[in-house]
Amino acid sequence: MSDQGAAPIPPLAYQGPSSIPEVALVLELGRTLQECGVSAPTLENALGRLAQHLDLEGAVYATPTGFLASLRKEGHHGKTYLIRVDAGQSSLEKLADAEGLVDLVLQDRLDVATAREHLALLAARPMRFPPWLQVLAYGMASMGMAVIFEGGWREVVLGALIGLMVGAAAQLAGRRAGLASLTPLLGGLISSLGGALLGRFLPSASHPILVLSGIIVLVPGLGLLVSMQELGTGNLVAGTARLAGTFLMFLLLAFGVGLGQHLGGAWLVGVPSAAVPLPFWTVAPALALVALGFLVVFQGRLEDFAWTLGACVLAWGAARLGTEFLGSEAGAGLAALALGAACNQYARRTRRPGAVLLLPSIMLILPGSVGVRGITMMMHGQTLEGLEAGIHALSVTVALMLGLFLANALVSRRTF
Numbered sequence: 001m002s003d004q005g006a007a008p009i010p011p012l013a014y015q016g017p018s019s020i021p022e023v024a025l026v027l028e029l030g031r032t033l034q035e036c037g038v039s040a041p042t043l044e045n046a047l048g049r050l051a052q053h054l055d056l057e058g059a060v061y062a063t064p065t066g067f068l069a070s071l072r073k074e075g076h077h078g079k080t081y082l083i084r085v086d087a088g089q090s091s092l093e094k095l096a097d098a099e100g101l102v103d104l105v106l107q108d109r110l111d112v113a114t115a116r117e118h119l120a121l122l123a124a125r126p127m128r129f130p131p132w133l134q135v136l137a138y139g140m141a142s143m144g145m146a147v148i149f150e151g152g153w154r155e156v157v158l159g160a161l162i163g164l165m166v167g168a169a170a171q172l173a174g175r176r177a178g179l180a181s182l183t184p185l186l187g188g189l190i191s192s193l194g195g196a197l198l199g200r201f202l203p204s205a206s207h208p209i210l211v212l213s214g215i216i217v218l219v220p221g222l223g224l225l226v227s228m229q230e231l232g233t234g235n236l237v238a239g240t241a242r243l244a245g246t247f248l249m250f251l252l253l254a255f256g257v258g259l260g261q262h263l264g265g266a267w268l269v270g271v272p273s274a275a276v277p278l279p280f281w282t283v284a285p286a287l288a289l290v291a292l293g294f295l296v297v298f299q300g301r302l303e304d305f306a307w308t309l310g311a312c313v314l315a316w317g318a319a320r321l322g323t324e325f326l327g328s329e330a331g332a333g334l335a336a337l338a339l340g341a342a343c344n345q346y347a348r349r350t351r352r353p354g355a356v357l358l359l360p361s362i363m364l365i366l367p368g369s370v371g372v373r374g375i376t377m378m379m380h381g382q383t384l385e386g387l388e389a390g391i392h393a394l395s396v397t398v399a400l401m402l403g404l405f406l407a408n409a410l411v412s413r414r415t416f
Helices: 021-035 040-053 092-106 112-124 131-148 153-174 183-198 207-218 221-232 236-263 280-297 302-326 328-350 355-362 368-379 383-410
Strands: 056-063 066-073 079-084
Touching (some): 021 066, 131 207, 183 236, 221 383
Antiparallel strands (some): 056 066
């Protein structure tokens, strides 16, 4: 029988069977948490504990783009729900508030109806920082990272300008669904082409530092790390899917950088690859700029700036100390160990997610920029150098993963 003319199936609306408000609360909280970017194990743990507390039988299975929940309340038929979630912009404030709602319900300090009202207000809340301030934050983060990458004053000034351009492009692309997925490509193109163009005015500036500092906010190093963690904890489907998405972002970034270098190659003639680093004392204000910039980009609370700055200092100091005495891979592992233990302790004492500190600070030690550089080298025919950079990035990622695993063993993570 032909199905022409049949009414289209409406998208799943889990408010439909809301004669069971407990089920609706579990699904709504799951959607909100996943939009904030929590890992699959964290989501399954939170929703499993919540369902158990609300006297629901069932199980939850999460992937990076959605989750399955099979739930049944006594006296009702069980149902299986498929919730498809499009990952939104990272919002550390919303993540903390959503996890706080889970805690309040588990502590019987909120009933189901009130929790759903709070959750609706949370979902409707606008971003804390307006677009223009987020663009400025891109510039601040790029300026600080240019210092961390041992750039001179030329790289710092031009890196800030490129960061502003990348931030503006990211905000404009994010307003259109068709362009949002191409943000890494646009960012790589703008950073590479913009670095070549601005280098015409300051020809002694280091183009690699300009590119890496300009795209640092877009580098999906955290996605690579989370995927490795999910694979390491047995969440094979979630880890593989997230790893594939992360690799696609790397390809888009690298292709954008390579295209920019091809288009602006004539402007790069005679540009030296080395830079004269700024004095050591400039690292302190650079770390402050990085902490504030990432805090705004990831929509955290300004009240957490002091904690975020402390975490950034810890990550940078541990990585630098470990690299000097143990090598880059072991140094990254040591930094991850120190940072993971500190974030776990913060989460246990404050009952807030450790990601509030981990996400901004771990950007300082993630190997994402190394991975982008490796892919770019291979695009330009430097196969051996590109493979070497890629293997190095993978080694650093494994060291980071092992460091975080050891941190979780020494200081257990906060659980619901």
